[in-house]
Amino acid sequence: MHRVVIVGAGFGGLSAAKALVGKPVDVTIVDQRNFHTFQPMLYEVATAGLESGDVAYPIRVIFGKAPNVRFRFAAVRGVDWERRHVLLEGSDPLAFDSVIVASGATARYFGIPGASEFSFPLYTLTDARRLRDHVLRRLEDADTNPARAAEGPLNFVVVGGGPTGVEVAGALAELLDVAVRHDGFRFDRTTGRIILVDGLDRLLTPFKPSAASYAADTLRGRGIELRLGRMVKLVTDTCVELDDGSQIPTETVVWAGGVTVEKTVASHLGAAVGPNGRLLVEADLSLVGHHDGFAIGDAAAVPWGAGSNEPGKICPQLAQVAIQSGAHAAAQILSRLDGRSTEPFRYHDKGIMATIGRRAAITQFPNGALVRGTLGWLAWLGLHLVYLIGFRNRIVVLVNWSWRYLSWGSGPRVIVGDTIQLADEPVPPMAGRPVPSEPGDSP
Structure with a gap:
């Protein structure tokens, strides 16, 4: 055989x-890993919209009834x-x-100093869970120490203006809103800033310019700052420096600047x-x-x-x-x-999609036609439910989305990482900060 x-x-x-x-x-x-990850929805795990198990499915279960397929962990x-x-x-x-x-x-850092050490990629489930814990810790820190809020705990910098960057920025804005409105956080929401940085002069370059303009206007309307045409030159544990010399104080940098x-x-x-x-x-x-x-x-x-x-x-x-x-x-x-010759690959473009947040998304068809706003958002939700593996996952995600839409609530905002250390206890290396992520699905 x-x-x-x-x-x-x-x-x-x-x-x-x-x-x-x-x-x-x-x-x-x-x-x-012994599971398949539905990567298009990792940002929802990272922003406490879904549980990690909602976007993962065991590989052995997928092929459990296939006699000629086996899995090696x-x-x-x-x-x-x-x-x-x-x-x-x-x-x-x-x-x-x-x-x-x-x-x-895996994430592509373009050799930018500090980017791999002090930013959060978003390519694996481990990446998403680390980012979620870190973001929730920043919210707790700002609530416990209001005087520090202006120093950067509530400044979230997203690097990359593609679909992932746009989706993360929009989801972070919603998370901050929900945290203040429904979760009892008492920090000043206006101290929370979300800054999206991209080296190009517009967002979503695979999309038509009109779609990019819609995305930019929608993000700005939700309080997100755009630094377009600006390159990141340096990332540290307390700030991001841009090529114009400006510095953004932050403890959270989400890296959505491409993969390699x-x-x-x-x-x-x-x-x-x-x-x-x-x-x-x-x-x-x-x-x-x-x-x-x-x-x-x-x-x-x-x-x-x-x-x-x-x-x-x-x-x-x-x-x-x-x-x-x-x-x-x-x-x-x-x-x-079968003794036949091979054939060249031909890609069949089925269109591209990006969601910006609640009732705001863009669907661009191969012929260039655009659907945006609520209809585009519903199309995005429906398509992702169809491609999500596992009937249980589809039902759970649909229920979560419906509940969040009707109640203006959010998902599981629990910190599952390290507990708070006492002053006289040893602190694990890089506690509360990103650690080098697992290498994609690399061999």
Whole structure:
């Protein structure tokens, strides 16, 4: 039986595995987490809108009834292409005939001093939980020590004007409002500032200019400050410095400035990478230099393929790209087994979406048509419910959203990290501050 090893259980890895269910292949999914994370809703966990379990689902349960698919809970430390082995940390290697690399990506800091040490990425469930605990601690700190509020505990800086940055900024604004209105916090809401910084002169660059203008106007209307056309030069534990010399006092920096592939991924795989760090692939998504390997999703420089008016255009790092490229890679493996030639990948653009907050979102269709406001928000909610894995998760999320909308309440605002330390007790390193996050879903 042909052995397929899939590295990573994100959107791309699951898509590839589902396409191989019931086929004449043995499939092994390898991931260092035993659950799939629904990344588009991580910001809701980070801003106390949803529980972490609402956006995660066990991989074994997903494929529990698939006799030819199994899961291995392990970290990948390399691939031996000559022996056709996927090398695992602390475990026996996995033999393969074909391997699909769906290892995802991690935050890209562009070499900015202090960015990786003092900011919060938002790519994994661990990232989201760390950020939530930290934000809630800042609210408690401001309530306990009102005199400190003006020094920065309630200043939240979001770096990046893409969908994630816009969504986080909008959700933080709602969290501050709800904290004062419903949770009994007594700090002055006006001392809380949310500042969104982006090096470009407008938000949401994949969207039409009119959509970007709508997003900017909506954010400003909700009290969010925009620093567009400004680059972050330095991040410390107490401030962010911009390229115009200005400094923003803050204890919370959310990094939504883009993603890249872990440098160790390419070295572990012995694979070629492009200038943006993504793995280079052929038109059929096979790895350059490795006929038996495929790379998909965020980890790969996936070609747009036929239909693009820009030769050599690379797909954006979106869930839809991962899903489509995963299914395509699986289909090429089956084609080879049938003695047929492989086919080039072609991305089918289904549109893009971004939510700004309550009754405000943007949906842009492939033909450029826009739906925004309440209708766009409802479309965003509906689509994400459809793609969320697990019937229980869909019901819980729908109930939570409905309750928050009707009651103007929020979600589980509980701090689950370290407790407060007494003065004479040892304080854990970086207590209450971000620590280096786990490497995406990287091997």
